[in-house]
Amino acid sequence: MELITRHVETGCQKRHMELITRHVEAGCQKRHMELITRHVETGCVTYLDHAGTTLYPESLLREFYQDICTNVYGNPHSHNPSSRLTHDTVEHVRYRILQHFNTTPDEYSVIFTSGSTAALKLVAESFPWRPPTAAEPASQFCYLTDNHTSVVGIRGVTSALGVVSLPVSPEEIEARAKDVAQSEGSSCQTPHLFCYPAQSNFSGRKYPLGYVRGIQARQLYPACDSKGRWFVLLDAASFASCSPLDLQEHPADFVPFSFYKIFGFPTGLGALLVRNDTAALLRKTYFGGGTAAAYLAGDNYYVPTPNMASRFEDGTISFLDIIALNHSFDSLHMLTGGMDKIQLHTFGLTRYTYMLLSSLCHGNGQPVAQIYSDSEFENPSTQGSILNFNLMDCHGQMIGYSQVDKLASLFNIHVRTGCFCNTGACQLFLGITNQVVKSNLQAGHVCGDNIDLVDGRPTGSVRVSFGYMSTFQDCQNFLNFVADCFVEKPVKVDQDKLDRLKSNTSSKGSSLCLLPLLTNGKPDHIDEREHASTDPVVNQCGGKAITKDAKSHEKVQTLTNIYIYPIKSCAAFEVTDWPVGALGLLHDRGWMVVNGNRVCLNQKREPRLCLIHPEIYLSSNTLLLQASGMNTICVPLENHNEPHQSHRVCQNKVCGDRVETVDCGDEAASWLSEFLGQPCRLIRQSPDFSRDMKKGHEKEVSSTALSLVNEAQYLIVNRASVDLQESSDDHQPLDTQKLINRFRPNLVISGKEPFEEDDWSYLIIGNTHFQVTFGVYLVHQSLEDSNSTLSVGYQFQMCFRLSGL
Structure with a gap:
């Protein structure tokens, strides 16, 4: 923390702070600043996707609501008083748009x-x-x-x-x-x-x-x-x-x-x-409608209206939304003072973030980020408020953008990942050839999915972008997140590069680019003593190195825990032995909770899901739901004896995949709705529906059927890896078992070496054979395994990959 603080203080001298103060006072008076801080309630969100859409201020919605409550706006194609009001207001908005771009209706x-x-x-x-x-x-x-x-x-x-x-x-x-x-x-x-x-x-x-x-x-x-x-x-x-x-x-x-x-x-x-x-x-x-001066219904005769805009606006325009633009312009100018100030403000934030992110290094001196840019953010006339990058581990290997996105979501930091509907730039910066694009498609990667690495090469990147309501604290939150979760300690900064970047600023923007124009005061800086994420993928460089110099290296170890998660995102059900089904552990992630709009709920959207404790009793064919303050409810594992209405088939999505589900009835829905305080229903995957695991991961696997899981049939956790994480952090508030629970694993093993699971090719637990697909996810290696049983205490064997693979 002190290290980054020194860098910030040396790069942000008093004269810059005074300049910022003058800018704030000149362009955004105190009352306007208060309005900006009361921006639409986001609940401690660090929003960094303004290139996707910026946020709207409270004042805009309030003024628009007051407008439509006070005035009656009719269809502009009519000629009554309310319609004339709409027409005149829309024409005024057209004029304001042209004025915004410094031009005229002429x-x-x-x-x-x-x-x-x-x-x-x-x-x-x-x-x-x-x-x-x-x-x-x-x-x-x-x-x-x-x-x-x-x-x-x-x-x-x-x-x-x-x-x-x-x-x-x-x-x-x-x-x-x-x-x-x-x-x-x-x-x-x-x-x-x-x-x-x-x-x-x-x-x-x-x-x-x-x-x-x-x-x-x-x-x-x-x-x-x-x-x-x-x-x-x-x-x-x-x-x-x-x-x-x-x-x-x-x-x-x-x-x-x-x-x-x-x-x-x-x-x-x-x-x-x-x-x-x-x-x-x-x-x-x-x-x-509205585009013709005259036309004949029975003859091919049409004359367009002479008005240019009306000629191309087929049908009734979205007139209330257009009227809202009046208030959008008002709010923008009231809060910011205009686009020139917005440009300087957002560029200052982007440049500051670029300078520190591009200078951040792991403890061994390796850079943390690969930034995709044609400039070094010297001038707002050549660089906008977008910063695009990929993160790298301490060995220089790329960290997939999906991993970054998932961890950012846990920190309530909103970024954008992928190729951003710009394949040309994505290919150019990431070195992706036309043939690789086609090969990635064959491997299962399509635009917008979460397959972020194919053969170790990134298929996309991470983008952060700033808007006029962004603050210096947003930059700090993001940089702290990167340092906490992805940097091998101690955090280092390339001082030579940082000094060069601070001096490499155009004369036009030199005094405005080092700091944002709006600031929440002195930031919370990165502390070198803070620990990294508990995610083993993030911290793999902190674990003990594993020698991979043998083609096959077998060890005998033990399965210590088996966890079933009957309902997606709800609490675990621990067992000592359990049947293996075609989709993984029998009934694992077979159900999920959806809201009134049929959208799947997870713990990020509804944290109270973790307080619901499901248990499965195979002998009575029932699923029990328990929660504090609620009566226990029984749900049949199969609904064959239920009335048709209670098990209607419906369509839902899991991780972008379409799944066919069956509703579990009104009794379960009422129980969930009462506990969660919102309309909910319990649904299960249809037994007649098959969903396959996505291709495109590091290893080729045959078509594998999935339940409602996100990635693969099983997640395995090695106690040795978690022990290392727990012991390396003096400030870790959780013990090893609680850390294990955070990962929501299906299988926990007593490994001998931390992170050796990263190098497994396959493993055998009892009589069940598994193939390791990516990370520590497993799938059945053969269909015969679908009739076996796993038990705590089973020994298992694994095989490492060839050295260098």
Whole structure:
């Protein structure tokens, strides 16, 4: 803690603190600061996913509620007084949007959409793509490889029309630029479209807004290589959340964005800004209500309305959400003073986090983080409020992003993981080839899942991002989390790198970048004496090294405990012997509790689940539910004798997988609802439903059926590993058994070496053979094992992997 404190104090001198104070006083008066601290109640959440969506302030909701309680807003397609009020208010909001981007209705039109993706789709379907002719070339759709999926998806439209789609790497735009005479190709009227993001949603890199005019004037690649008229689609979805965009200076032809990324509320609403000079090019095929000046039902006759926005807004717009934008703008300016201050504030937080995270080292000097960035966060004009990285252990091996995400959730730190719908940037920074992407898909990895490592290589990364209500304390909470859970002690800082980063700041932002503009005061710094997470994966580098110099190294050890978890996330049921079923231990995770919306409850959502103690009695075919203050209730293990209504089949999801479940009836539902204080139902996995374990882990396993478990059929814990963790931490409040219970294992063994289980290939307990899939998860090695029984006291044997594997 003292080490990090010294670094913070040397990097944040008094003059910087005074500057911040002046900024806060100038842009955010005390009453506004109080409003920001009363931001929508988040319950000690450290929210670091503002690039996904920012949060909404209490004042916005309060003012919007007061507005719709006071005024009557009718359908704007009608002409009664309430409808005219809606129409006039919506038009005022359009003006405020244009004002926000420093332009006017004379220059741009605002088309409301459901979001940025819908705006991009509108351009794709309305742009006048041309196939090749004898006189002129075909249209081209060119896009930066560092683009959102929704941009790359435009090629799905263009390919069907015979239009060329050309991906362009960021380096090519300027490197392949060349001077083109203004008169050259001026007679060619073929329209081409180039799309690039003002800010990468992956790394936060800000691309030069000067590209807009450069492409339009055919001075930059690829426009300089093709005759015709070039139009620019500037994706502002990520950029507009924390940065000012001046369309007078950078007049892009099309600008899509989503309002929730700027204000947090309303969601499901975005816009496409279209240059009026360009609007005449767009063509629509479908026409909906409110878009026609005249049409005939019995003849193919249609004339669009002359109003640009109305022509493309099919049907009734989301007028109440649009009216809410009025209050969104009010709150934003009242709380922050404008986008310029937001940009400096969020960049300061991001830069501070980058400086310390990139300088953090394990006790052996190995860096903790691999950061994916094209800059060293010197200037807010080139870097946004996004920090993208992967963490590494003390041996330089990558730690999967799912592991980071899960532990962050336990600390109530909200981050984003994966590839963030930007495969191009993900491939570039992580070194993933096209063939690897295809191979990963064959291995079972798809976008959005939690398969974070394939053959030890990351399939994605971790992203933290800041918003205008983010604070210095958020940075500290995140850095403390990383140091506590992922850094081998003692925590070290690369002082030379930190000194270089502190001095490597542009003159434009030098006095504003080292510290955030809003701060909760002096932070709680990282304490070198604090222990790391109790997770063995996190702390594997602190365990005793295991020699793997033999092909087969067998030891005889003992199974000490067997735990069944009949109901997912509820308390364990300890037994001394238990049958092995096709899905694992018989009836393990066979049931789960869902809320009124049929969403599975876990201990993070409902901590009181751990107070429910289920017990299974095979002789009477019953499941008993017990909890303090409640009568014991019996639930049949099978519902074959129940009325049909009590065991209706329904669909649910577990870890993203669809599962077929059976409702256990109203009596169990009433018992759970009373104890948990919310509408709940008990459901079990349908005996006729089969769910297979995901592929893509370190070892190939045959198709393995699962119950309602998250990962695999069994979790095994080695007492020696937990003993080492407990003994190495003088401040550990839990004894070994309580630490074991935290892991919620199925099997506990008395191992001889800490963390030797990380290197097992297979093991035999009694007569049951298991294959180790990843970490310390097990599956049956053969179907014959499904009829066996496990008992406490059984000896077992294991085999280590070959050295180097």
